[in-house]
Structure formats: C-alpha cells, structure tokens
Amino acid sequence: MRRVILILVSMWIPLFLSGCWDQDxxxxxxxxxxxxxxxxxxxxxxxxxxxxxxxSGEQQKPIDDIFSATSRTPREARxxxxxxxxxxxxxxxxxxxxxSEERAKQDIYPLLDVFYRDPKMPLNTRIAVVxxxxxxxxxxxxLGGTVPIAKGIDELIxxxxxxxxxxxxxxxxxxxxxxxxxxxxxxxxxxxxxERVEVIGTAMFHQHQMVGTLSPDESTVYLLLKGKKAExxxxxxxxxxxxxxxxxxxxxxxxxxxxxxxxxxxxNVLVNKQEKIKVQLNATWKVxxxxxxxxxxxxxxxxxxxxxxxxxxLTRLAKQTIQKMQKARCDGFGVGRQLIAFxxxxxxxxxxxxxxxxxxVQFDTKVEVEITQKGIIN
Amino acid sequence: MSFFRxxxxxxxxxxxxxxxxxxxxxxxxxxxxxQQWLFYTDxxxxxxxxxxxxxxxxxxxxxxxxxxxxxxxxxxxxEQAKEGNITEIITAVDVKYERKLNAISQSLLxxxxxxxxxxxxxxxxxxxxxxxxxxxxxxxxEGVVRGAHGGFIENLSVNLFLVRNRLESQNLVVRYYQLGDxxxxxxxxxxxxxxxxxxxxxxxxxxxxxxxxxxIISPGYIAELTENNPYSPFPQILFxxxxxxxxxxxxxxxxxxLAEGDPTALIVPVTLFAFYQTPDDFxxxxxxxxxIRVIRLASFLIAFQLPAFYIAVVxxxxxxxxxxxxxxxxxxVERVPFPPILEALVMELTLELIxxxxxxxxxxxxxxxxxVGGLVIGDAVVRTGLVSYPMVIVVSLTxxxxxVVPSYEMSSAVRFLRFPLMAMAALFGFVGIVFGLLFIMIHxxxxxxxxxxxxxxxxxxxxxxxxxxFVRLPIWFLNQRPHDxxxxxxxxxxxxxxxxxxxxxxx
Numbered sequence: 001m002r003r004v005i006l007i008l009v010s011m012w013i014p015l016f017l018s019g020c021w022d023q024d025x026x027x028x029x030x031x032x033x034x035x036x037x038x039x040x041x042x043x044x045x046x047x048x049x050x051x052x053x054x055x056s057g058e059q060q061k062p063i064d065d066i067f068s069a070t071s072r073t074p075r076e077a078r079x080x081x082x083x084x085x086x087x088x089x090x091x092x093x094x095x096x097x098x099x100s101e102e103r104a105k106q107d108i109y110p111l112l113d114v115f116y117r118d119p120k121m122p123l124n125t126r127i128a129v130v131x132x133x134x135x136x137x138x139x140x141x142x143l144g145g146t147v148p149i150a151k152g153i154d155e156l157i158x159x160x161x162x163x164x165x166x167x168x169x170x171x172x173x174x175x176x177x178x179x180x181x182x183x184x185x186x187x188x189x190x191x192x193x194x195e196r197v198e199v200i201g202t203a204m205f206h207q208h209q210m211v212g213t214l215s216p217d218e219s220t221v222y223l224l225l226k227g228k229k230a231e232x233x234x235x236x237x238x239x240x241x242x243x244x245x246x247x248x249x250x251x252x253x254x255x256x257x258x259x260x261x262x263x264x265x266x267x268n269v270l271v272n273k274q275e276k277i278k279v280q281l282n283a284t285w286k287v288x289x290x291x292x293x294x295x296x297x298x299x300x301x302x303x304x305x306x307x308x309x310x311x312x313x314l315t316r317l318a319k320q321t322i323q324k325m326q327k328a329r330c331d332g333f334g335v336g337r338q339l340i341a342f343x344x345x346x347x348x349x350x351x352x353x354x355x356x357x358x359x360x361v362q363f364d365t366k367v368e369v370e371i372t373q374k375g376i377i378n
Numbered sequence: 379m380s381f382f383r384x385x386x387x388x389x390x391x392x393x394x395x396x397x398x399x400x401x402x403x404x405x406x407x408x409x410x411x412x413q414q415w416l417f418y419t420d421x422x423x424x425x426x427x428x429x430x431x432x433x434x435x436x437x438x439x440x441x442x443x444x445x446x447x448x449x450x451x452x453x454x455x456x457e458q459a460k461e462g463n464i465t466e467i468i469t470a471v472d473v474k475y476e477r478k479l480n481a482i483s484q485s486l487l488x489x490x491x492x493x494x495x496x497x498x499x500x501x502x503x504x505x506x507x508x509x510x511x512x513x514x515x516x517x518x519x520e521g522v523v524r525g526a527h528g529g530f531i532e533n534l535s536v537n538l539f540l541v542r543n544r545l546e547s548q549n550l551v552v553r554y555y556q557l558g559d560x561x562x563x564x565x566x567x568x569x570x571x572x573x574x575x576x577x578x579x580x581x582x583x584x585x586x587x588x589x590x591x592x593x594i595i596s597p598g599y600i601a602e603l604t605e606n607n608p609y610s611p612f613p614q615i616l617f618x619x620x621x622x623x624x625x626x627x628x629x630x631x632x633x634x635x636l637a638e639g640d641p642t643a644l645i646v647p648v649t650l651f652a653f654y655q656t657p658d659d660f661x662x663x664x665x666x667x668x669x670i671r672v673i674r675l676a677s678f679l680i681a682f683q684l685p686a687f688y689i690a691v692v693x694x695x696x697x698x699x700x701x702x703x704x705x706x707x708x709x710x711v712e713r714v715p716f717p718p719i720l721e722a723l724v725m726e727l728t729l730e731l732i733x734x735x736x737x738x739x740x741x742x743x744x745x746x747x748x749x750v751g752g753l754v755i756g757d758a759v760v761r762t763g764l765v766s767y768p769m770v771i772v773v774s775l776t777x778x779x780x781x782v783v784p785s786y787e788m789s790s791a792v793r794f795l796r797f798p799l800m801a802m803a804a805l806f807g808f809v810g811i812v813f814g815l816l817f818i819m820i821h822x823x824x825x826x827x828x829x830x831x832x833x834x835x836x837x838x839x840x841x842x843x844x845x846x847x848f849v850r851l852p853i854w855f856l857n858q859r860p861h862d863x864x865x866x867x868x869x870x871x872x873x874x875x876x877x878x879x880x881x882x883x884x885x
Contacts, residue, residue: 022694022807023693023694024693024694024695024696025692025693025717025718026691026692026693026696026704026707026708026711027692027708027711027712027714029696031704031708052705054705054706054708054709054712055709062705090696092696092697093697093701093704095701120697122697151701
C-alpha cells in the first residue's frame, strides 16, 4: 500500500516540477509590430524591425524603436535583431510585413516560411510591396506625425481594402494561392512620398515573384472582375459628351464619378478542339452617379448615352488591365485553376510552360455599365 | 445540611436510575425528586394550591412556561371551582396525565406546568409553553423585487404556519423528528404526499434517523450529516429562508427540512441549476426573467474562470489578445514586479478578507471597510505598481459575478474553485485550465443529491426540463414538473390559456 502511494506521488510531483518552463510572460517580452525586408547590394537580407514601447503613464505616447540587421534568412535576422534588444523579441503581433520591390522580384516564399512554420507567428499580418526601400518607409517612424508607422501602414492598407483598390489579403490567405500553379495573386504596392506613404496600386506576382504593377484603377477593375468588391468601388472617368473641346485643358464638366453598387460577373474558360483557350469575361455593373456637374440625367436618352460611353470606356480599361496581366504572366483570375478543375487533360499538356501558354489565352472581356441611381437631385 | 449537600452534589447516576420511578404518594417527595432531577435549578418555581380538599402544587420552569397562561388557564379555574374533575375545569388546550416521574420532569423542560396532588400517584401536565418570536420579515440574504416578502423565522410552528398557509392541501405532510441527544432539536420534514417520491422520503427519513450526535445546529449540521458527498466543494442541499421558494420546491416533489430555532429550510434533492434560480424569475416577465437567468449562468462561468483565463493569457498566450488591446494590457502589466499568479492571489485573497470583514463588522464600522477596500486596494495598489489595472478589473468582475448567485453557499463554492484553476493556469496555461475544468466537470457529472444527478436536466439530458433551466419559458409552456426529483405526478399545468379560444364571436 505504502509503495503504491509512493509511486502515485512520485508520478504527480514531476508534473508540478515542470513549473513554468514554457512561460512567456507578457511583461517581459518586446513586441515587434512590423518588419521590412530589403536586399543588400551583396544579395543578403536587410531586415528592419519596428518594436513598440508603450510607457505605462496614461498620457504618454507609444514610442517605436526601429533598427536593422543584415542576415541570410529572416529567422537569422530576427536573432540578430534580438541581440540589439533588451527583453525577448516576440513576433506574434506583427501588423505588417513590407518587402522592397527589389527583394520581391526574387522568390518571396523564404521570407514567409517562418510565419507558416512557427505556431506563435501571426497569420493575419498584412503584407505589401514597397517601391524603393522598405527600411525607408519604416524609418519614417510616424505617419502624418501622429500614427506610429506599423499601425499606420496597417490602417492605410485596411482603408484601401475598403475602397476595392487593393485585395483583402494577409500572410495566410496568399499562401495557398502562392503554392497553386494555376493561380497568382497581387499585393498592395506602397511608395514613400514626401514623409508620407501612399498606396500606388498593386504589385502582380507570378508564382513566388513579383512581375509587374497595376495602377489603382486597374487594380479596382481587376478586383471587380474577380468578384472581390469590398465596401466601395469608385471610378472617376472622363466622358466625352457632345462638343468636345480639343486642345483645351479638361474641364471638371467632362468627368463623372461613379460608384459600383452591384457587380455581377461571369467567367467561362472555353477550350476548343485545337486546345486554344478562350476566356469569356462578362460583367454587369450597376452604378451610382456620385459626381457629375453636367447633370442632365433626368433625360433618359442622356443616361443611356452615358451608359454606353461608360461601358465602352470601362471595357477598354478592363482589356488593358488583362493585357497587362497577361504580359506580366500574372494569372490573377485563376484560369489555370479552372483548367485543372474542368479540363485536366489540357492542363497536363500545358502545365510545363503554363506561363507562356497563359500569355496566349484569348480574353473576351465585356463590361456593361448601367446607371441605376443618380443621387437625390434628379 | 443535607439540603446543601444535595445542592452541590452533581450526582448523575441517580438521574439515570429514575427512568421507571413512578409518582410518589407524598407531595414533598415528588417535589424533592424533581428538584434534584433538575439540579436545583433556580428557574423551577412552584405554587401551592388546594383542590378537592387536597393539597397540591403547580410546578413549572419560569423560563419556558408562560406564567400568564398558567394564571389564566390553570390557577384561576382551579381557585374558582375548588372541586371537580381537573381536566374539565382547566381551560388550557393540551392536558394529559403522566405517571412516570422522569417523563414529568422532561415535560417541564418542554414548557408544561405540572399539577401534583398529595396522595394521588398521577400528575397532570398542562402545556403552557411560552413562545417569543420575532416578526416575519424579508430575509436579508434572499431579497426579491416582486412577490412575497415574508421569510422564515426561528420558530418552527410559525414556519410551518407560513408553509401551510400557502399550501392548503391535505397532501402536505409534516413529519417530526427529534435530533440531538442533548439539544433535542425538533425537526420537521415536509413533503407532498401525492408528489414526493416515496423512495426519496424514505431516504430522507433514513438519513435523519441515523444522525447520532449531542448537538444539532441547523442548517449546517443537518446538511453536513446528510449530504451525499461531504468532500465536494459544491453544496448539495439548497438552503432557503423563503416560504414561497420552499412551497415551489415542495410542489415539484422535493422534500423540505425545517428545524426549531432556525429560519432555514433545507431542500433536497436539488440540481446545480436550482442554485441559480430565484422567485424573481417568475414574477418578472418571462423574457426578462430568461435574460437575467442567462446572465446569472454566465456569471457562474466568469466567477471561476476569468482570473485563470487572465493569468493564462498574460503568462502563456499573449498572442490571443487583439493588437489594439495588447498595448493597453502590456503597458499596465510591465510595471508589476510579481508573477501574475502572485498578483492574482494577493488581490483575490484581499478581496476575500474585505468580504469576510464586511460580514463580521457592525454596520457602523462597515463603511470603513468600503473606504479601505476601495481606496487602498483599488487605487493605491495600482498606482504604486504592485498590481496591474487589468488584474484589478478581473478581480472585481469575478467578485461581482460570484455575488450574483442567489445562493450564498454556491457563491462561496464558486469563489473557492477559482484558486485551483488559477494554479493550473499559472502552471500550464490554457492546457491547465482545460484539465482543471475537466476535473470539475467529471466531479459534477458524478455528483448526486439524494439520488438525483446534480447536473440534471443537462446531464442526463431531458429536453423538456430545459424549458426552465437556462431560460424560463412562459409558465403555460411548463406543462410538466421537472423530472429530476422523480415526482409521482408529472403534469402540473393544463391548458390555462384556453380562454384564447373561447368567445370566438366577440371582438
């Protein structure tokens, strides 16, 4: 009996001896809020880290501590950065990962591998490509003099997502697309402009590499055609209504701002007998006129005319966007994925050099715009 | 001299022998015997009378007998009649004859006046017990907004009156027990003959009969001597001071135990959810009642898990905090020099101290506790950086949640349970909490109260009873009694809103 008790007790005691070996006290860690990756001239990784310090006083502003290190891999960079930091560096609250354009044109998967592998790393971190150096952006320290840089960029991208000008993506959601041979993704594309950061469109990727950029309007058209409309999607287009004055600077009367209310789209991937691939992309957008000083919208003929002009204009923009994407080999619509799903025998043949095959795909794009709301003045 | 010798003699053996002694023919001998039996207690009084031409004496204990009643119901008729049959003359209600001296002496203690006559081998016992009791007031610890405000008091017959008054049914049965070899506490077991399960009544009877103890102090003693699992932190018997609550439980087929000298009814069997119900649920509209009941059940979870959860978060899993929240928490936590578990223990124990001091202190000094607790503990401790703000919030939220519980016993149980969970959280984080909760769940599932599963109607599941568990559906939904006490009759409501389908012609 005594022996049984002894054994039972000795089985339990080690359980409690283990104590706090895996404790990760919040008060002892230093939290990284953002990280930027650049390329050194030698081809090494140049990582810049933003660490947030929040003073305990009620009135005091948080201070960002920003510093860099050169290394070969992201984890090595973090270890090197940690050596310059009091307290343990913890990455579980990264808000943004910035990759310089130069670095993004190489394989970006190695930069993100640690995010997927380490269970404590955040997967909802936003990721963006920076024109120029990521370090330059992070060393701004503050956006507009008040918002700390990492938080500011995070919120900047978030607000652009609402406007359908950049896709709603994070480190987690790009992973399956990145690893899918039949689909590509785009990332927000930022630039430092006079002590501020601006979203200047999106960066197209093919597989793991950046291959080109889209302007904000092109990005919006791409996202709408893909069916990824967010809260708002606005365009300001020049409409040449009767009596176009040649050579004059455009007057505000020539422009219309529309907001896409409802976007319907249909994508059909067709393969003919010669195994030529044709993609039919038809979209119908119901739009709301936000700004149109020329007015005259109470006349139905004018509205019909505008519908026609806008349809033509936006179809042209859509075609231009797709051309740009095809040229860059960015299969943002997932044509390859459709082939894998519905025409696997065709895919098997084209898989090897899908990138060049994709450039041969014939897109048949059509955008139909219908003005349904005109505001409250007519 | 022999008188003094007797006075200071504490001869217990003699009283033991007196069991079978019958009344002596001599009046003096009888008085002497009773005096000795009561060890010449000073509150034993007697008065000489003369009746039917014989010398007699009225003996009584002035501390338990009502002297006015003796005067009006015994002495006055005797003085007036002078002779006749004594039972016909005395106007008091309860009169009986007794031959055994020991029983006579015992009845003195229970408030009888004893009439002894010279040469007659029989005593006449007249029940003249005095009763002094406080008013029927609302119990302080079980107040309600609406509904009856009366509560039990320390007098058993008044308490039984309060129950009978609400339940004028032939089926309400009262069974008396006498518990405690010295205290001889009168205990009443109440149940509905047509509802209470006979096995349950038998079990209560069995458990009460097996009590063998000198002193019974209700309700704690009875509960501890009869409950299924005395090692459990959870109370398995519901204490209530409310007659309406008692009646409601009786009508569900449960058994109530009342004791003399205590305003608490013990109700068996009960489930965990009974501790989270109040009569108020049924006096407010059912939507409001349900809402409040859900909040109360949420408070059950908050009360014992929140501190553990917080400790686990700040010491193991800070990544679960949203990015905007982590700054706030981190800035407050950074200054604290102690590990979170110590911080929490200090705060929780301080809170328990304040609570306990608040109960024990007279209300005039009680305000001081409020100031000390609020200022020193709440504010100064954070300002000096000994405890973080979130911890203060967590501790006060826990305290408030635990006080929401309508039953004081359950409230203490829940507050006690925090500590093992906090230790588990500090050692193993969320995993520790999961294991702690697992143990608690296993224990709760195993627990029984007088043959009823403690988690009924949740485990074992009975969907019909869930109507009055987490929420309270309208009363006309509750056609059947809860199944957990296994009542003899299940139906309790039949088509009460039938009027809706009458009078179809009228608008």
